[in-house]
Amino acid sequence: MRLAKVKKHLLISASCAALFLGVQTGTVQAADFQDLKGHWAQQLVDRWTEQGAAKGYEDASFRPDAPISRAEFVALTNRMLGFTATQPIDFVDISKSDWFYEELQKAVEAGYIQGYEDATIRPTQQISRAEAAVIAARLMQLSPVESSNVNTAFSDEEMLGWSKGWVKAVVDQGIMSGYTEDRAFRPQQPITRAEALVTLDRVAQQVLDGVPSLENVTYTQSGVYGPKGNEPQTIRGNVVVSAGQVTLQNMIIEGDLTITKAVGEEDVRLKHVTVAGTTRIQGGGENSIHITDSELGDMEVSKPNGSVRIVSEGSSSIQNATLATPAKLEELNGSQGEGFQTVSVEVPSANSTASVLAGDFTSVNIVTPKAQVEFTKGNVEEMKVDGRAVEASIHVASGARIKLLTLDAKTTVTGTGPVDKVVATKNADGSVIQQQVVVELPSGVQIRTGVASGYASSGSGTRSDSGSDDSDDSDDGSSEALRELAAKKYIVPDVFTIYEFTGKVSGAVEEVTITAGFKKKRLTVENGVFKWQFAEKVDFSSAVITAYHADGSVLQSTELTIVRAK
Numbered sequence: 001m002r003l004a005k006v007k008k009h010l011l012i013s014a015s016c017a018a019l020f021l022g023v024q025t026g027t028v029q030a031a032d033f034q035d036l037k038g039h040w041a042q043q044l045v046d047r048w049t050e051q052g053a054a055k056g057y058e059d060a061s062f063r064p065d066a067p068i069s070r071a072e073f074v075a076l077t078n079r080m081l082g083f084t085a086t087q088p089i090d091f092v093d094i095s096k097s098d099w100f101y102e103e104l105q106k107a108v109e110a111g112y113i114q115g116y117e118d119a120t121i122r123p124t125q126q127i128s129r130a131e132a133a134v135i136a137a138r139l140m141q142l143s144p145v146e147s148s149n150v151n152t153a154f155s156d157e158e159m160l161g162w163s164k165g166w167v168k169a170v171v172d173q174g175i176m177s178g179y180t181e182d183r184a185f186r187p188q189q190p191i192t193r194a195e196a197l198v199t200l201d202r203v204a205q206q207v208l209d210g211v212p213s214l215e216n217v218t219y220t221q222s223g224v225y226g227p228k229g230n231e232p233q234t235i236r237g238n239v240v241v242s243a244g245q246v247t248l249q250n251m252i253i254e255g256d257l258t259i260t261k262a263v264g265e266e267d268v269r270l271k272h273v274t275v276a277g278t279t280r281i282q283g284g285g286e287n288s289i290h291i292t293d294s295e296l297g298d299m300e301v302s303k304p305n306g307s308v309r310i311v312s313e314g315s316s317s318i319q320n321a322t323l324a325t326p327a328k329l330e331e332l333n334g335s336q337g338e339g340f341q342t343v344s345v346e347v348p349s350a351n352s353t354a355s356v357l358a359g360d361f362t363s364v365n366i367v368t369p370k371a372q373v374e375f376t377k378g379n380v381e382e383m384k385v386d387g388r389a390v391e392a393s394i395h396v397a398s399g400a401r402i403k404l405l406t407l408d409a410k411t412t413v414t415g416t417g418p419v420d421k422v423v424a425t426k427n428a429d430g431s432v433i434q435q436q437v438v439v440e441l442p443s444g445v446q447i448r449t450g451v452a453s454g455y456a457s458s459g460s461g462t463r464s465d466s467g468s469d470d471s472d473d474s475d476d477g478s479s480e481a482l483r484e485l486a487a488k489k490y491i492v493p494d495v496f497t498i499y500e501f502t503g504k505v506s507g508a509v510e511e512v513t514i515t516a517g518f519k520k521k522r523l524t525v526e527n528g529v530f531k532w533q534f535a536e537k538v539d540f541s542s543a544v545i546t547a548y549h550a551d552g553s554v555l556q557s558t559e560l561t562i563v564r565a566k
Contacts, residue, residue, distance in 0.1 A: 033062040041194035044201060064194035070131070071100035071123035073196060074107045077135065083110045091121040098123070112138040130163035130187035132199055133170045139203050142169040156184040163187055175202045216255070219246050226250045232272065241268055244283075248273050257296075259283055261304055270294045284308040286328070286518070286538050291316045293337075301327045307353055307518045312339040323347055323355050328518055331359025331378065345371050354395075356518050366392050374515065375400040375417065385411045387427050395515060395544055396435070398559065407431055407447075414546055414557040422447075432554045448553070481506045481547045481556040487516075488565040489540070496535045499562065501543060504529050509547040509555060516543040516562070 036042045041064055077083075086105035094101055100123050107113040112135050115121040137144065144165025154160070155178075160167055167185060170176045176199055178185045191199070216237035219225055222245035227233050229250070238255035239248070244266020248257075256277035259268050265285030273294040281289060281301045286309050293314040301308060302324040309328040312318060315337035321329060322344045331339040344365045345355050354372035357364065357380075364383045366373060371392045375383075377399035385392050387408040396402060396417035403420045405413070407428035413419065414434045422433065424441040433439070436450040485503040492498070501514050505525050512530050513522045517540040523530045546557040 033060060035061045036064060039064055039194070041198055044198055045194070062193075065192045067126040067190035068193055068196055069124050070113075070121070070127045071103065073127045073132065073135070073191075074113060074123075075100060075103040076196075076200060077112070077139070078103055078106045078110075083107070085109050089121075091115050091119060093120040094123060126190035127196075128188050129176070129185065129191045129195070130160070130167065132191045132196065133163060133176055133187075134166045136175050136199055136203050137166045137169045140170075140173065140175070140207055142166075142173065145169055145172075153183070154178050154185040155182055156186065160185065160187050173206065175199060175206075216240075218242060219248075222246055224249065226273075232274075238277070244268065247271060253277070256280065259289065263288075265306075281308060281310065281327075284310075291318065298322070301325055303327070307356075312337070312359070317341070320344070326351060326353040326355045326518065328356040329359065330356075335359075345373055347371050352520060352522075354393075354515065354518060354520050358400075366394070368392075372520065374518070375402065375415075379403065382406060385409050385428075387425075397542070397544075405437075412554055414544065414554060416559055422449075434554065434557050481509050482512075482545060482558055485545060485558065485560055487543050487545075487560040487562040489562050490565050496537050497539060498533060498535050499540065499543075500531070500533045500565075501545065502529070502531045503545065505547055508549065510550045511548045513546045513548070514543060515546075516540040 033045070036045055039045075045062060045064065083106045086102060087109040089105050089108050091104070094104065104113075104121060104123065113121075145168040157164070167176070167187065171178075216239075217235055218240040220242050222243050224247040226247075226249040232250045232252050234252045234254065236254050239251075239253050239257045241248070241257070241259045242262040244263045246263075247269040249271040251273045253273065253275045254277070256279070257273075257275045258280040259282060261283040263283030265288065267288050267290065268284060269290045269292065271292045271294065273291075275294075275296045277297070279296045279299040281299065282303055284303065286307060288308055289310040291310065291312050294316050296316075296318045297320070299310075299318050299321045301310070301322065304325070307326040307328060309330065310321075311330050311332060313332040313335050316335065317338040318340050320342045321340050323329075324346050326347055329340050329343060339359050339361075340357075341362045342365070343357065343361055343363070344367055346367045347353075347355060349368060349370040352372070354374045356374045356376060357378070358376045359378040361378070361380045362382075364373070364380050365386060366384065366389045367386045369388060369390045369392070371389055373393070374395045374397070376397045379400070380402045382404040383394070383402050384406045385394075385408055389411070390409045391412075392409060393412045393414070394405075396413065396415035396419060398416045400415075400417040401420070402417070405419050405422045407422060407424040409427050411428060411431045413432070417435075419433065419435045419437045422437050422439040424431065424439055424445065424447060426442050426445050428441065428447060429445045431447045433447060433449040439447055439449060441447060483504045483506075486501070488500045490498040490500070499516060501516075503512070505512060505528055507528070509525050511522060511524055513520065514532050517538060519534065519536065519540070521532050521534075523532060540562055542559055542561055544557060544559050547555040549555050
């Protein structure tokens with residue numbers, strides 16, 4: 001790609017920035033660079049560091065006044081201007097095994113650098129200010145000002161020599177300047193890291209449009225990345241977050257965003273971020289992923305161990321969320337956006353942890369066998385239980401509402417939250433719904449409904465396609481199946497909370513399930529009593545205790561408020 005065809009966007013590779021800036025394995029944020037405080041280039045370095053392109057050394061230094069080589073300068077320039085085309089080169093002082101070989105091929109093809117008369121290109125030689133001025137002028141397609149007409153007003157003008165016209169051209173454009181203390185340009189002096197950064201930044205601002213964009217970026221250290229202003233940064237490839245306490249802001253990611261398991265249980269925040277590809281969440285904890293005023297297309301959750309909480313707030317919109325592992329999806333009160341629109345629960349049956357939903361959802365699809373879903377607050381327009389999701393369980397808390405529940409598999413529905421309507425297929429035969437609800441189902445199919453206060457006979461509260469009512473008001477007295485229930489929490493400030501659940505059951509009860517937030521435990525009853533304790537950092541305010549018959553059907557389900565023990 002020749003200079004006449006320079007792209008109208010800015011591509012800066014993170015790997016190139018690392019190369020140019022001498023990055024070691026550690027990462028230091030701009031505000032922490034001990035040798036940048038008060039430096040004239042601090043603000044620019046700060047901005048580039050926030051964008052993830054500029055980094056320093058492990059000793060918390062940036063070394064802004066150190067020189068750089070010709071090869072490093074060329075590599076950065078290629079990434080900034082998007083030069084990718086190459087042409088054969090035959091300089092005598094390089095070989096194809098050199099890391100910079102292809103970078104020099106690009107530079108020669110682009111036409112902004114040439115070799116020396118002795119057929120060398122001297123890649124490891126420090127680049128001078130005069131040489132940098134020539135490259136900057138060529139990148140901007142400037143012609144050297146005729147030397148006979150040049151008056152640079154530099155005190156060392158006689159030192160400019162062959163570069164005089166080029167220096168005049170870039171000075172006129174405000175790309176480079178002299179030193180105020182002696183009005184000298186110092187053409188033979190090596191350009192420093194800070195000076196090179198400023199020079200190329202000025203070229204980019206005049207030649208190209210917008211805030212610098214990156215190709216593929218990996219963030220391995222905590223920090224805030226992305227510009228502070230209103231103009232977003234475009235990343236034309238993929239972004240990987242491999243550290244906790246990372247905030248991405250004001251970004252347009254044209255590829256995928258992956259939050260890896262290396263994040264652990266720590267937080268990741270997205271603020272004003274748009275992801276065109278897939279957002280993959282493989283790490284994070286119970287209070288972890290915060291999505292604010294952002295737009296995500298497809299989101300996949302697949303954390304190897306434990307659950308992850310994902311919060312949508314502000315004007316955020318997540319079109320499709322697939323849960324391959326348990327998660328809590330929560331929309332904060334006052335959110336202005338569409339939040340989570342379509343959710344697919346595809347957690348393997350071997351995982352006994354429930355997925356928790358809190359907010360307003362357009363559609364929730366339960367796909368896998370024995371999947372567990374707790375709907376704690378908000379509304380679902382339609383919740384579907386796929387034909388593959390045999391023995392799925394759904395708990396609807398008092399603050400939640402399902403407007404339409406479609407059943408294509410045997411399902412257990414508990415809780416005190418309303419279900420407006422149920423449409424079932426023949427595959428849903430034998431389902432149990434604690435709520436009183438009208439059910440549309442084929443003839444010959446039976447579903448038990450309205451079992452909140454006791455066992456209802458088959459067909460209770462159901463309506464067949466013909467509209468016949470098979471209501472049965474019988475009661476076998478099992479409303480006393482659960483007795484003397486207690487739900488307490490013992491709080492250890494700034495450490496954790498101990499939860500304790502106890503109770504007695506009637507002889508008809510074989511098993512009891514206790515659900516608190518995303519925690520769920522199934523207990524075998526012994527001698528008519530049960531007890532469960534666990535420690536957790538998250539605060540739970542309520543729990544649901546469900547008693548089961550020997551055949552696995554629900555006998556009674558009760559929601560309790562967890563009280564703080566004195």
